[in-house]
Amino acid sequence: MTVSVVLFTCDLRLHDHPPLRAALDTSDEVVPLFVRDRAVDAAGFAAPNRLAFLTDCLADLDAGLRERGGRLILRSGDLAEEVAKVVAECGADTVHLAADHSAYARRREDRLASVLGPSGCAVQVYDTVSTVVAPGTVLPASSDHFAVFTPYHRHWARQTMRIPLAAPRKVNVPEGIGSEPLPARRDITGVSPGLARGGETQARARLTSWLRSGADAYEEGHDDLAGDRTSRLSPHLHFGTLSPVECVQRALRKGGSGAEAFVRQLAWRDFHRQVLAARPRAAHENYRSQHDRWRTADAAREDIEAWQEGRTGYPVIDAAMRQLRHEGWMHNRGRLLTACFLTKTLYVDWRVGAEHFLSLLVDGDVANNQLNWQWSAGTGTDTRPNRVLNPVTQAKRYDPDGTYTCRWVPELAGLEAPYVHEPWKLPGLERAAIGDYPDPIVDLADGLARFKRARGRA
Structure with a gap:
């Protein structure tokens, strides 16, 4: 009997799965394996929202495999070492996995090949899976x-493009391969209350x-x-x-x-x-330097906290940041506005914002998150690096009657446009009626002037 291991990473599905199809085509038995990688936890990427979504994905993947006569094998620890243990237990001759493109993913592939090489077990990596x-x-x-x-x-x-593959009808898993119990969403703390289900x-x-x-x-x-x-x-x-x-x-x-x-x-x-x-260093370093001297975290601490909490005084910014905290997800236009506001109006380093987003986003993806933040900051691939999105103008264009804003900033419910986007312009008694919703933490004109000076465009 020939045995292969399919190492699931960022490909938690049965439909259109080239590594799984290759393993089934070339082996009598297949071990579907997911390793809870200790290095991912150590790097700070195991945010509660993504862990909760992951539990849904693993449970659904296991259920799909069981419908086909198989099951998911779960291990935790050093990824290469855990894969090597499974290979030894089942006598596998090949490990199949999807290509990923971060610096860590490439190091992972190299280490797998190094650890498995002495046993004669090959590592096959497949493109166009993710x-x-x-x-x-x-x-x-x-x-x-x-x-x-x-x-x-x-x-x-x-x-x-290649033709998508159907899900397999049968998956034969060898007997006697031990697995940890699947984690449950209810055991994870700090999850956004409105987080969607995964799988x-x-x-x-x-x-x-x-x-x-x-x-x-x-x-x-x-x-x-x-x-x-x-x-x-x-x-x-x-x-x-x-x-x-x-x-x-x-x-x-x-x-x-x-x-x-x-x-x-x-x-x-x-x-x-x-x-x-x-350019793997673009995950942490400017793709294109604008020679910024960002405000330090200490100097900008109050502004950063107000931005994170959705209390900047600019309603559309606050609405988007509150959506992020509640759902672990944010509308794309909201992402653009909040990122531009932090980096250009408040003139705070894009890495501060990127880190906060990764702490909450269920789709927190290094390539998309970091490079979109750099695009917004003007240090990335944007061909107009000094563009600034005015949050009031943008709110009037993309939320004209304030429905989105009032959904997430209920303090402003009942206000009519345009006041919902500029509550500081309300007459005194009406302004007092909206309670403790803050005034703007920065004047947009002042923020723009500071940014232009910093970029040498004043």
Whole structure:
């Protein structure tokens, strides 16, 4: 009997899973393995919201495997050591896993190969499991990656995508392979009360529903804060409960401008991965330095705390930050506004904001989070690094009647536009009626002037 191990990482699904299909095609028995990696915990990435969502994903994956005669094997500890133990227990000749593109993921692959090499167990890594187009597949003539999205997207869209794979009908798992009990969401503390459920079953149902009833309005409505017309699939793409290849192909079959706009967002996701694969230090260092001398954490402490708590006095900023805390997720337009406000209006280092987002976001993904923060700060791939988004103007455009803002800032409920976005302009008695909602912590004109001086544009 031949045995293979399938190491699940960021691909917690059964549909369109090339490593699993390869293992089933080449082996009599397969060990589906997930290792709760001690290094991920040590690096601070085990945020409560992602741990809770992960428990849902693992439970759903195990249930899907059991329906096919198998089960999920769970271990905890040093990833390479735990994989080696399982390989020794089952006599596997190959470990199959999906490619990932962070610096840590590449070190993980190298260490797996080093630890397993003496036993004769091979490591097979598969691209286009967590991306549509693998980093390095399309390259400009004079660089190892594209630094601007538009030409990248043009090349990306011309690539031939592989055909999505069906979920297996049968998975034979060898007897006697020990597993830890699956964790339960109820055992995790500090979880956002409105956190969505995870798992492939939830993911596929949401994708189908959204393509049927939400995609047509996506192009015109994806920035509508109150309308909430985004797909909300980012957590599932982060954990791999959905295949990005399948998402693109199903959207293209659906057709229409909304589906095309959605596919463009998936191209942005691949774009960030190819940037990070080529410049792994961009997870922590400026991709393009603007020679900023950010306000220190001590000097900006009160402003940072007000931003984190959703008490800046700018209602749309506060609404988005409160949504983040309640749901572990934030509307994309809210992400742009809150990031620009912190980095350019308050002139605080983007890393402060990125760290806070990673502490709460269920879709907290290093490539997307860090590089979107750098885009907002003007230190990343934005071709207009000094653009500043005015939160009042943006709120009037994307939440014109204040529905989104009042949903998350109930102190302002009952106010009519435009006062809901500028409550400091209310007459005295009406201003007093909204209680302890704060005045703006900074004048927008003063913040803009400080930013221009810092960037040498005053």
